[in-house]
Amino acid sequence: MTKSKPSLTFQPVLDRIAAEIGEMPGRGRPAAYIPALAACDPDRFGMAVAEPDGTVYGVGDWRQPFSAQSITKVFTLALDLAREGDALWEHVGREPSGNPFNSLVQLEYENGIPRNPFINAGALVVTDRLQTQTGDAAEALIAFLRAESGNDQLSINEAVAASESAHGDRNAALGHFMASYGNIGNPVPVLLNQYFRQCSVEASCADLALATGFLARRGIRADGTRLLSGSQAKQVNAIMLTCGTYDAAGEFAYRVGLPGKSGVGGGIIAVVPGHCTLCVWSPGLDERGNSVSGVAALDRFTTLTGLSVF
Numbered sequence: 001m002t003k004s005k006p007s008l009t010f011q012p013v014l015d016r017i018a019a020e021i022g023e024m025p026g027r028g029r030p031a032a033y034i035p036a037l038a039a040c041d042p043d044r045f046g047m048a049v050a051e052p053d054g055t056v057y058g059v060g061d062w063r064q065p066f067s068a069q070s071i072t073k074v075f076t077l078a079l080d081l082a083r084e085g086d087a088l089w090e091h092v093g094r095e096p097s098g099n100p101f102n103s104l105v106q107l108e109y110e111n112g113i114p115r116n117p118f119i120n121a122g123a124l125v126v127t128d129r130l131q132t133q134t135g136d137a138a139e140a141l142i143a144f145l146r147a148e149s150g151n152d153q154l155s156i157n158e159a160v161a162a163s164e165s166a167h168g169d170r171n172a173a174l175g176h177f178m179a180s181y182g183n184i185g186n187p188v189p190v191l192l193n194q195y196f197r198q199c200s201v202e203a204s205c206a207d208l209a210l211a212t213g214f215l216a217r218r219g220i221r222a223d224g225t226r227l228l229s230g231s232q233a234k235q236v237n238a239i240m241l242t243c244g245t246y247d248a249a250g251e252f253a254y255r256v257g258l259p260g261k262s263g264v265g266g267g268i269i270a271v272v273p274g275h276c277t278l279c280v281w282s283p284g285l286d287e288r289g290n291s292v293s294g295v296a297a298l299d300r301f302t303t304l305t306g307l308s309v310f
């Protein structure tokens with residue numbers, strides 16, 4: 001028996017959003033603090049929607065690989081949670097920080113325990129723990145993304161990783177500072193190397209929408225095996241909603257109404273639990289590091305479809 005598809009297709013919605021974004025004035029500026037990202041063309045735009053069964057719809061540059069950056073923090077969190085469960089939460093919190101993603105200020109008041117896994121300090125803790133669990137956190141991440149997306153070509157851009165490393169003083173400061181509180185288990189240079197490589201993964205909107213699918217399937221991977229419990233998948237979605245877009249998480253929830261995670265490469269992933277996952281890419285950022293066209297496109301998606309968690 002062949003599986004029949006629902007009559008609703010996302011393609012007309014995506015086509016309409018792309019046309020509207022094309023007319024939109026002001027696209028922000030690509031991240032300037034890493035030279036390898038600064039060269040991106042802010043006019044690029046792509047968007048993909050993946051259904052839980054793996055059907056993908058896309059528009060614009062949806063098959064173009066881009067620098068996933070902080071979007072990878074969702075996957076390392078899930079991979080570590082799958083391995084060590086709630087023990088992780090002794091080392092990183094679950095509250096929005098209200099501060100920029102690379103801020104240091106709260107760490108001293110809060111004894112080296114970062115506010116959440118999606119600011120850089122928290123992501124460094126997660127990567128450190130995943131490194132301890134796997135022996136190669138970046139490789140575990142790549143293997144997961146390849147398996148979920150079905151794209152064996154998905155890889156790390158070593159030039160971007162080198163650029164991250166050359167301009168990584170703030171992340172180094174965060175790593176050493178947390179190590180002084182005993183909250184980092186690996187040598188800091190090892191951790192930083194893993195973290196910079198993780199940030200430098202290149203994937204397309206199609207790849208990342210598919211790889212996020214487990215969060216729409218209550219923790220089930222593309223091959224039908226379980227990565228997270230339903231409860232853990234809910235928890236990751238909740239942290240994305242409250243912390244996934246840094247000090248703009250409130251505005252993102254207000255405008256888009258979905259769990260989402262942005263990266264300074266200009267990508268944003270989002271989840272409609274039970275329905276679909278999305279990834280949008282456009283390199284021009286606002287002052288908080290979120291893609292201007294990306295947020296606008298997701299805003300239009302939830303408005304046009306009525307798909308939101310609220």
Ligand code: DON
Pocket residue numbers: 068069070071101102120164171199262263264265289290
């Ligand atoms: O840690 C950094 O500086 C970057 N490689 C990752 C930052 C990032 O994407 C944060 N987000 N918006």
